[in-house]
Amino acid sequence: MGSVDMAELFSRVGEELRTQEGSRIHRQLREATSGSGRLAALLQLSAMAEATPQGPGRLDKSRPAATEWLLRERDAGSDQERLALLNLAVQFAPTPGSEEQQPLELRDHGQTLTAALLRRQHVLHGCGRPEDRAANALYLRQLRDVLPEATSKKFERELESVLAAADEQPAADEERPFKLPKIYGGLHYKLKRTSALVNPAYVEGKGRCLVANEDIPPGSVLITDSPYAWALGSDRWQTHCQNCCRRTLAPVPCTQCAAVVFCSAGCRQAAWSRFHRAECGILEHLRGGGLTPMALMVARTALTAGMARLRPYLARCDSYDITDVDPAAVYDSLEYDAVFDQVPNSAFRSILDAIRRGTLAIYLLRCLLLTELAAPPAELDERQQLQLAALLLRHLESCACNGFQLSELVPAEELGRDADDEPEAVELGGAVSATMSLINHSCDPNMTRVNHGRHLIAVTTRTVAAGEELQDNYRALFHEAPRAVRQAALLERYHFNCQCSACRLHWPMYDRLSAVAPRAAVRDLLETGAQSESDGEFRSAAQAFAAAAQLVEADHDDPLQPNRLLVDCQGYLTRCLWLAYRL
Numbered sequence: 001m002g003s004v005d006m007a008e009l010f011s012r013v014g015e016e017l018r019t020q021e022g023s024r025i026h027r028q029l030r031e032a033t034s035g036s037g038r039l040a041a042l043l044q045l046s047a048m049a050e051a052t053p054q055g056p057g058r059l060d061k062s063r064p065a066a067t068e069w070l071l072r073e074r075d076a077g078s079d080q081e082r083l084a085l086l087n088l089a090v091q092f093a094p095t096p097g098s099e100e101q102q103p104l105e106l107r108d109h110g111q112t113l114t115a116a117l118l119r120r121q122h123v124l125h126g127c128g129r130p131e132d133r134a135a136n137a138l139y140l141r142q143l144r145d146v147l148p149e150a151t152s153k154k155f156e157r158e159l160e161s162v163l164a165a166a167d168e169q170p171a172a173d174e175e176r177p178f179k180l181p182k183i184y185g186g187l188h189y190k191l192k193r194t195s196a197l198v199n200p201a202y203v204e205g206k207g208r209c210l211v212a213n214e215d216i217p218p219g220s221v222l223i224t225d226s227p228y229a230w231a232l233g234s235d236r237w238q239t240h241c242q243n244c245c246r247r248t249l250a251p252v253p254c255t256q257c258a259a260v261v262f263c264s265a266g267c268r269q270a271a272w273s274r275f276h277r278a279e280c281g282i283l284e285h286l287r288g289g290g291l292t293p294m295a296l297m298v299a300r301t302a303l304t305a306g307m308a309r310l311r312p313y314l315a316r317c318d319s320y321d322i323t324d325v326d327p328a329a330v331y332d333s334l335e336y337d338a339v340f341d342q343v344p345n346s347a348f349r350s351i352l353d354a355i356r357r358g359t360l361a362i363y364l365l366r367c368l369l370l371t372e373l374a375a376p377p378a379e380l381d382e383r384q385q386l387q388l389a390a391l392l393l394r395h396l397e398s399c400a401c402n403g404f405q406l407s408e409l410v411p412a413e414e415l416g417r418d419a420d421d422e423p424e425a426v427e428l429g430g431a432v433s434a435t436m437s438l439i440n441h442s443c444d445p446n447m448t449r450v451n452h453g454r455h456l457i458a459v460t461t462r463t464v465a466a467g468e469e470l471q472d473n474y475r476a477l478f479h480e481a482p483r484a485v486r487q488a489a490l491l492e493r494y495h496f497n498c499q500c501s502a503c504r505l506h507w508p509m510y511d512r513l514s515a516v517a518p519r520a521a522v523r524d525l526l527e528t529g530a531q532s533e534s535d536g537e538f539r540s541a542a543q544a545f546a547a548a549a550q551l552v553e554a555d556h557d558d559p560l561q562p563n564r565l566l567v568d569c570q571g572y573l574t575r576c577l578w579l580a581y582r583l
């Protein structure tokens, strides 16, 4: 239900640039040295008139639509499908505050939202899902009073245990807290949610980074960051909370639009005041036409900041002047300055990149002008609108080389595979998390990154020596892909030539690494780790694998030449950390 088909629009822009009149604009575009210059060139194209939101910006709730989903549930082939359809019924059912008014207070048997919610509890109960968590929903207590009179006895009995469980639970009208792991080495005094054992630094050719100020053992949690903005892929909007990004078994819909759900009234309120109030009326424009979660993330960055915060940055929209780190500055991912300072690599981008992101920035600007962002008294003149578009362009660029993927582990059987197979990390969306973005890449990383809901956790996977840079992996591990493939991917996506040890010294891939026999103590630790992992004790497993990695490192003659055993230990540790912190 896209209002603008972006793929179509890009090809129209391309066609126009190839015409005689377009070639003048093309030259201006090539010669422009700033984002706003490129946007000014693009705005001369007549195709740019199409980069304008069309049609309704909000997906409206309606009783007939909700009833339709409810009826379709009867023919569903599996519980999974059933729950998805019921989620849609809940989402589309009018809720208090919307035009059709107060459905939970309507006590008639045909009441759609009530029916959908009750049916949902019933299905959850029937398929043995953790319905106590589902029961922990704000509306369940209210449902007790509005049980349809004609509910069957059997259904009522089944519901009894669910309702009893609800009585045991605190009401989920507050945000479910995140159980984030403890940061190793105490908290940094100026890097928020980061360990005191790392400091920001600047390295010529790589930019800013984080450096250890003492030896840090494997398995140490160094950052538990909160993102500034985040977005789910639209295929998750029925199943995951827009605020905490966790799967919700008991969706609490937005009271205004039929597009999104939350897992509690608390999450709904938090998202409403942070970004959803402003975006609710334009979400269909942002979802439409193949816009990625990245575009939504950029829109949410601007909406979260608000015009008062953005205004001083309008004049700086084209400049990136970071050449060092300020030792006195406080660095907080929840502050807009940190997001603004993320490296956009604008100078290294191709003309095609400029056209695509520029067109998108113009479209996003026009969507945002329909929101409270630019409503009086924040009105913007033409020059300021161009600057705001350039700011959005900068964020579209910086998101592409700083944004993080959010994912969740999905049991193999839910993916239609054998129940004994390993769970798989499935992409949910993305997050803008500026402290985490200070970490550079290496094809031989010394840490891994895990998301817990929308939060991002950095944990070491081998010893990070004092003075050593903390290094993540942007999905190019030296033992998994040849150097040329890794370098090409990093250059294309993140605009740098990787200079890590594995690249400089042409380290071989896994099969050609030396295979050293583990000594008895390492063997014991690997066995203990494997046993804990199969018992589901992922944190204990991670501890054992971290200790094994440390012993292997201690046995190692040359720390710059990892062997297969060290690679294996890091691999096991990474997997267990994923399992331990994602749950």
Ligand SMILES: C[S@@+](CC[C@H](N)C(=O)[O-])C[C@H]1O[C@@H](n2cnc3c(N)ncnc32)[C@H](O)[C@@H]1O
Residues within 6 Å of the ligand: 205, 206, 207, 208, 209, 341, 342, 343, 345, 401, 402, 436, 437, 438, 439, 440, 441, 442, 494, 495, 496, 497, 498, 499, 500
């Ligand atoms: C997530 S940011 C890392 C922080 C960044 N250095 C800064 O100053 O904000 C990613 C960008 O850092 C730079 N970078 C990261 N790893 C690098 C490496 N191994 N070699 C050179 N540049 C690197 C590239 O510009 C890349 O697009």
